[in-house]
Amino acid sequence: MSTLPLIELKGVTKTYGQGATALQALKGVDLTIEAGDFVAIMGPSGSGKSTAMNTLGCLDTPTSGEYVFNGVHVETLSRDQRALLRRRYLGFVFQGFNLLARTSAQENVELPLLYRGEPTKMRHAAAQKALASVGLSGWEHHTPAELSGGQQQRVAIARAIVTEPAVLLADEPTGNLDTQRSREIMELLWGLNVDHGITVLMVTHEADMAAYAKRIVHFVDGVVDSDTRNPHPAGLKAPVLPTPLSAELS
Template sequence: MSDAAPQASGSVPLIRLRNIVKVYGEGGLAFKALKGFDLDIEQGDFVAIMGPSGSGKSTAMNTLGCLDRPTSGEYLFKGVHVEDLDRDERARLRRRYFGFVFQGFHLLPRTTAQENVELPLLYRGETNAARREAAAKALEAVGLKGWEHHTPAELSGGQQQRVAIARAIVSNPVVLLADEPTGNLDTQRSEEIMELLWKLNSEQGITVLMVTHEPEMAAYARRIVRFKDGLLDSDTRNEPFMLRRAARSAPVQPQEGH
């Protein structure tokens, strides 16, 4: 697969999964983590992926992020069959179109926030000046302007996760995949991170796919997908918490004649 953008045609969704199966091991030791499911994701959606431990949600997330290849089934990204790509081609696809945020922040401990955020651009071969400018903008976007030269040890947990999000968005991804992004944070920091993800989705149009076991975090999503026993158990639209909060705080308009 070249670095040229895949071309979508007509109303093809951004991501389309059909009869996705994932089997680990062989013979009598084989374990079917995913037993065949279909899923469409439109550009600009915000999807929370939920389910109990062992339900298949993490395997589904790894498949969506092109980190793992399905045993069988079709995965189309912008109309391109991802299941037919080799390891290097999938890596180029991830590098160009995907950003990743994990429960553990995965920051390099002895490098600054700025340098951590620059890493994806370093792998892409960007110039020093381009990396610095893009990293500064990404840190500002997540509310960390002025913290560029602090190391992770000098940042709170919430700030470290913001650096991780800045690193994920510095290359302008189409899709942001977040795996339990608030799992290591307290309630206040968790809410701040979820509001940031909502802002990236609603203002920048980044498609957000988030694994979470917390209903309070899933409430920020536009859609909630639940897995159970390796199958897609439910797929429902959701009125996001941020929209509900905005509606509650909107001033009441006086009625005519009063």
């Protein structure tokens, strides 16, 4: 059994532009992620967290440094090879759901399998299984307009996991949801991590959502400022988090 980490960033930098207008978004990031981890990535606007997520998701490439995924140096791959890695190993969930408006939930979930050329029967069965796993059995033929925000995000998660990815990358997955729906989505992500072994990497600015993660990584000014284990993830009991005293007094 391999003891190598699933993901390693080693001295990763990312610079946009050239000369006087160059912007260095990442300034030498070192980060190790083990298979089965649940990591919340946090930081202020401009801290580099979104650039790091894009790099981890093979949507962007480092200017320098190494990105090793399951032993493969991603920074050496061609565009087509990175696309293949995304299709085979990564699932994506976005704040805006990104569902096709006139397409049913099942058809939305089937899209990644369609791109992979899977046969119709297999696509239907896999999509139904994925929708069932997010609690949407019976909603297969509803369009996004017929679903609540929370249900739409569940469809988006089903679409992300229908290919059985090793890693789920979630970018502000609760940003457009109210508190109750947000907690339902976080409990769902927790279950996918704990019960199905999917490694979850989540960008969030909400501390109560990050509380579900097993580990919290803070970015500041293009580097990892802190990397701490969360000894009591909220997903263990999915509690209602108390309101801070300062908020009660404000």
